[in-house]
Amino acid sequence: MAKPKSIYICSQCGFETTKWNGRCPDCGEWNTLEEGVAPSVSPSSGKARQRSTRDLSSAIVGIGSVDARHDEVRYSTGLSELDRVLGGGAVKGSLVLLGGEPGIGKSTMLLQICQFLGEDHTILYVSGEESARQIKLRASRLGVDSENLYLLAENDCEAICDVVVKEKPEIVIIDSIQTMSIQGLSSATGSVTQVRECTNLFMCTAKSEEIPFFIVGHVNKDGAIAGPKVMEHIVDAVLYFEGQRNLSYRILRAVKNRFGSTNEIGVFEMQDKGLAQVENPSQLLLAGRPTDVSGCCVACVMEGSRPILAEVQALVSKSVFASPRRTADGFDYNRLYLIIAVLEKRLGFFFGGLDVYLNVVGGMKLDEPAADLSIALALYSSVRDKVVDEKTIAFGEIGLGGELRAISFAEQRIREAERMGFEKCILPAQSLSSVDRSRFGIKLIGVKNLRQAFDALEKK
Numbered sequence: 001m002a003k004p005k006s007i008y009i010c011s012q013c014g015f016e017t018t019k020w021n022g023r024c025p026d027c028g029e030w031n032t033l034e035e036g037v038a039p040s041v042s043p044s045s046g047k048a049r050q051r052s053t054r055d056l057s058s059a060i061v062g063i064g065s066v067d068a069r070h071d072e073v074r075y076s077t078g079l080s081e082l083d084r085v086l087g088g089g090a091v092k093g094s095l096v097l098l099g100g101e102p103g104i105g106k107s108t109m110l111l112q113i114c115q116f117l118g119e120d121h122t123i124l125y126v127s128g129e130e131s132a133r134q135i136k137l138r139a140s141r142l143g144v145d146s147e148n149l150y151l152l153a154e155n156d157c158e159a160i161c162d163v164v165v166k167e168k169p170e171i172v173i174i175d176s177i178q179t180m181s182i183q184g185l186s187s188a189t190g191s192v193t194q195v196r197e198c199t200n201l202f203m204c205t206a207k208s209e210e211i212p213f214f215i216v217g218h219v220n221k222d223g224a225i226a227g228p229k230v231m232e233h234i235v236d237a238v239l240y241f242e243g244q245r246n247l248s249y250r251i252l253r254a255v256k257n258r259f260g261s262t263n264e265i266g267v268f269e270m271q272d273k274g275l276a277q278v279e280n281p282s283q284l285l286l287a288g289r290p291t292d293v294s295g296c297c298v299a300c301v302m303e304g305s306r307p308i309l310a311e312v313q314a315l316v317s318k319s320v321f322a323s324p325r326r327t328a329d330g331f332d333y334n335r336l337y338l339i340i341a342v343l344e345k346r347l348g349f350f351f352g353g354l355d356v357y358l359n360v361v362g363g364m365k366l367d368e369p370a371a372d373l374s375i376a377l378a379l380y381s382s383v384r385d386k387v388v389d390e391k392t393i394a395f396g397e398i399g400l401g402g403e404l405r406a407i408s409f410a411e412q413r414i415r416e417a418e419r420m421g422f423e424k425c426i427l428p429a430q431s432l433s434s435v436d437r438s439r440f441g442i443k444l445i446g447v448k449n450l451r452q453a454f455d456a457l458e459k460k
């Protein structure tokens with residue numbers, strides 16, 4: 001028998017090559033090629049492929065004759081924020097990957113949902129990281145004591161799949177994929193080959209037994225799930241749990257979902273008794289903001305179908321450097337430059353000798369053009385040292401001519417601003433024309449360009 005051929009796989013991008021290199025030829029990362037074994041290839045594959053003798057004509061079906069009378073079964077997790085991101089709960093037989101940096105709260109979240117899921121379903125929680133005792137200690141802190149929750153501290157992937165087939169739990173949780181391994185493979189636990197093969201095996205079990213699997217995947221410092229893209233295309237849904245270590249709230253996003261939209265986000269707060277849902281993120285983000293300081297303005301961005309308000313702070317001060325400093329936290333750096341250029345060219349403000357520091361409070365990222373206007377107003381407020389009224393909110397996209405362009409979801413944004421107690425809303429005139437004014441009690445000011453927006457700040 002021919003000796004299995006070695007191949008080298010990049011742990012960053014999944015690139016495969018037969019020759020070892022110090023640097024991956026595909027993604028350019030250094031020292032990421034790991035040895036793996038190439039799948040055995042049949043001797044005939046090098047020559048002309050032989051025709052298959054199987055006749056598949058009878059397997060072809062018309063879409064109308066496929067039996068789909070049973071609706072897809074979804075398990076609600078008890079956390080409505082998580083259900084929303086999943087598209088209404090976990091689908092039977094699906095494989096959900098929950099990615100995030102170590103310590104962000106993945107294990108905590110999955111253990112927490114066991115309490116609700118355990119009321120009606122049996123759950124097998126497999127951990128390759130913690131012992132059953134450690135999980136029990138954490139569970140009691142989180143108030144999880146469901147009788148239907150079974151623990152297994154194991155990292156042999158094949159043995160786990162066998163026990164799942166035998167015991168037939170209704171839901172399986174694997175924590176984490178990087179600790180799972182298949183004994184027959186020569187590569188080390190956590191390597192690309194192991195991660196990929198283990199995911200494949202779990203996928204087969206999930207589909208054949210119709211059991212939903214939740215799999216934890218750690219994200220390395222570069223933001224890729226270790227054993228990276230190789231996993232994402234196999235699983236049904238990829239959720240990322242994001243947040244900053246020094247801030248208590250976390251955002252859950254779907255980057256892929258075969259059973260729902262990828263626009264939705266879920267917001268959680270890490271407390272001493274586990275994760276709590278944040279149903280009103282705007283309130284959390286605006287809490288304790290200063291009301292009599294120049295350079296602050298509130299923005300409204302859409303996260304999926306939800307409008308979220310966040311505070312923008314700008315500080316413009318005299319520079320002591322030859323080339324002034326510009327920093328942007330939570331906002332695109334290049335877009336800040338663009339807005340500064342528009343302010344200089346179209347409105348005659350001069351930022352030449354001034355440092356500009358921009359910060360979006362609470363670690364939110366404003367990556368929607370609708371945030372432009374509030375950034376410009378915050379800069380204006382800081383340069384002129386004029387306080388923007390605390391009950392004023394603004395949104396709109398800025399064009400290179402200094403004009404304000406229409407934005408989508410104007411009504412939803414206005415409603416959220418009104419709900420949060422704002423009294424004045426500055427928005428592009430074009431967006432205002434499509435809004436039914438009579439439905440809102442908040443004062444709406446439509447503006448065509450930045451000059452009008454600055455004037456609108458003074459209006460009572």
Ligand code: TYD
Nearest residue numbers: 102103104105106107108270271272273274
């Ligand atoms: P964990 O779920 O273990 O992270 P992951 O599985 O993503 O690596 O979360 C650990 C962090 O969460 C840890 O820094 C402590 C914090 N934490 C709390 O603040 N409160 C709690 O009730 C729990 C269980 C954890």
Ligand code: MG
Nearest residue numbers: 106107129175
């Ligand atoms: Mg963990």
